[in-house]
Amino acid sequence: MGETDIQAEKPDLTAPGDDAPVDLDAEFQDSHIQEILDKLDRELVGLKPVKTRIREIAALLLIDRLRRKFELVSETPTLHMCFTGNPGTGKTTVAMRMGEILKRLGYVREGHLVTVTRDDLVGQYIGHTAPKTKEVIKKAMGGVLFIDEAYYLYKPENERDYGAESIEILLQVMENNRDDLVVILAGYKDKMDRFFQSNPGMRSRVAHHIDFPDYSPGELMDIGELMLEEQKYQFSKAGAEAFREYISLRVTLEHFANARSIRNALDRARLRQANRLFAKRGSPLKKADLMTIESEDIRASRVFVEGRLDAKLNEAPEQP
Ligand SMILES: Nc1ncnc2c1ncn2[C@@H]1O[C@H](COP(=O)(O)OP(=O)(O)OP(=O)(O)O)[C@@H](O)[C@H]1O
Numbered sequence: 431m432g433e434t435d436i437q438a439e440k441p442d443l444t445a446p447g448d449d450a451p452v453d454l455d456a457e458f459q460d461s462h463i464q465e466i467l468d469k470l471d472r473e474l475v476g477l478k479p480v481k482t483r484i485r486e487i488a489a490l491l492l493i494d495r496l497r498r499k500f501e502l503v504s505e506t507p508t509l510h511m512c513f514t515g516n517p518g519t520g521k522t523t524v525a526m527r528m529g530e531i532l533k534r535l536g537y538v539r540e541g542h543l544v545t546v547t548r549d550d551l552v553g554q555y556i557g558h559t560a561p562k563t564k565e566v567i568k569k570a571m572g573g574v575l576f577i578d579e580a581y582y583l584y585k586p587e588n589e590r591d592y593g594a595e596s597i598e599i600l601l602q603v604m605e606n607n608r609d610d611l612v613v614i615l616a617g618y619k620d621k622m623d624r625f626f627q628s629n630p631g632m633r634s635r636v637a638h639h640i641d642f643p644d645y646s647p648g649e650l651m652d653i654g655e656l657m658l659e660e661q662k663y664q665f666s667k668a669g670a671e672a673f674r675e676y677i678s679l680r681v682t683l684e685h686f687a688n689a690r691s692i693r694n695a696l697d698r699a700r701l702r703q704a705n706r707l708f709a710k711r712g713s714p715l716k717k718a719d720l721m722t723i724e725s726e727d728i729r730a731s732r733v734f735v736e737g738r739l740d741a742k743l744n745e746a747p748e749q750p
Pocket residue numbers: 473474475476477515516517518519520521522523524653656687689690693
């Protein structure tokens with residue numbers, strides 16, 4: 431025992447001298463971080479500001495690692511984040527990637543993502559909240575804790591709301607365990623802003639606020655094509671045209687959820703394609719038939735009826 435004590439006091443002989451050069455590029459190659467950044471670029475359409483911020487965070491952590499080699503100890507950077515944006519803008523997907531990146535850079539041990547909402551953290555009865563919250567934190571330790579619609583933790587209208595207890599515990603862990611747990615709060619921007627106004631402690635612990643904008647129609651089309659490609663499907667020329675039109679109508683309708691709506695639309699198109707092929711089951715099928723989404727697989731959607739009706743109603747002159 432005494433021996434290890436003595437060893438701990440010895441200077442670190444592996445630390446480079448002040449003038450020794452370090453190879454940032456080698457360190458970068460070694461982390462394989464480029465692979466993840468490339469994958470992010472390839473698999474996620476748009477999201478330019480989000481991708482830029484992720485690169486910046488990766489650079490910060492890499493430099494931090496090199497600084498530590500020179501024993502330039504600094505505090506572990508705070509990496510808790512807030513992702514704001516409408517449904518289906520890629521918040522959960524990016525949080526998952528963030529976990530991978532943080533793991534590669536040695537910031538967290540596992541890099542897994544635990545997604546929760548208020549119900550997973552807050553109990554119904556007195557004494558239930560602390561154990562619930564602690565259990566979730568235990569699961570997420572070494573990775574990323576993603577709290578969806580985090581503002582529901584705080585209910586100012588209830589005098590005695592257990593959400594406050596959960597926030598209290600989270601705040602402590604976010605401070606004391608920030609070298610092994612990254613908390614990401616997600617939700618709508620306006621609600622999140624209000625939440626931070628009433629919870630300055632939470633605001634001060636969140637270092638990165640990243641906004642996820644709605645996708646443009648062109649980006650939604652690219653996302654659709656990418657999703658099909660990943661599943662070894664493709665649009666025919668007329669199919670692509672129909673889907674472009676579908677998007678222009680869908681974005682105006684209720685419950686539009688960006689990329690999520692695109693995924694759902696394509697799931698239904700695949701269903702219709704399968705039925706179309708099944709109906710013709712006498713004739714031989716080629717590989718291309720099995721892969722292709724045709725115009726009719728898209729145009730059978732209700733969106734073509736509802737969207738057009740909506741547009742007509744909006745165009746109609748107001749009744750006197
Ligand atoms: N930029 C993108 N490129 C390709 N696919 C995307 C992109 N953004 C989102 N997706 C896909 O859209 C779906 C919804 O994305 P995700 O669940 O990350 O959104 P979200 O912002 O977390 O939504 P919600 O608020 O509804 O939870 C996923 O299947 C995801 O793979």
